[in-house]
Amino acid sequence: MSTTLRENKPQYRNIHITQIVGYRLPAPGMVSILHRISGALMFLLLPVALWLLQLSLASETSYLRLSGIAAQWWAKLLFLVLVWSLVHHLVAGIRYLLLDLHIGIEKAASVKSALVVFALSLPLTLLAALRIFGVL
C-alpha cells in the first residue's frame, strides 16, 4: 500500500528539454532556460568561434578570406546566433549575480528584472542584426 502510494506520487524534476514547449513559463523561467540554451549554443560553437579568430589573426590574406566568408548569408545567420547567445547570456548573467547578492529576490522584483533582461537583450540583438545584415 505504502509503495503504491509512493509510486503514484508526482515527481517534480528539472523540466526536460522535450517538455519546454508544453510549459507556459513565467518570465524568470524563460530567462533561465534561455540562459542554459544560449550557454550550450556557445559551447557547441566554440570551435567555430576559434576558427574565426584564427582567420582574423593569422595573416592579411586570411583576414580578407574571413571578410569574404562573413558576406555569406549562412555566416551572417551564425553571427546572429552567436551574438544573441552572448548578449542574452551576459545580461541574464548579470541578473543572476545580483540575485546571488540577494538583490531583487522577491517575486515581483525578479519578474521585473527578468523582463528588463529581455528589454535589453532583444533590442541589442536587433541592433547587431541590422549591423550584420548591412542595414546599419
Next chain:
Amino acid sequence: MSIGSKRLVVGAHYGLRDWLGQRLSAVVLGVYTVALVLYLLLAGNSGYDGWARLFAAPWMKVATLLALASLFYHAWVGMRDLWMDYVKPVGVRLTLQLLTVLYLLACAVWSVQVLWIV
C-alpha cells in the same frame, strides 16, 4: 566536515568551489567582453593591422589568456550542470562529461595556438 556535534556532512566538497568559480569566471568574462566591444566601437574598424596589433600586445595576450582560462572553466561547470540535470543514466552522463572535458581541453590548446599566431 561536521556541523554541530552530531551531523556529519560528507561529499566531494567541490560544490562551493565550483559555485564561486562559476561566478568569478563570469565576472572576468563579462569585464573582458564589455571592454573589448567598447574598444572596438570607439576605435572603429582599422582593418587587419589594427586588429593584429591589438592582439600582439603583451597586456592583451595576458588579458585574453585570463579570459580564455575563465571561459573553459565556466563552460565546464555550466555543461556539467546541464548533464547532471538532464541526463540521468550514470554511464551516459559520465561519458558525456568525459567528452566535454576532452573537447574543452582540445579547444584550450588550440586557443593558445591561435593567440600566439600574432
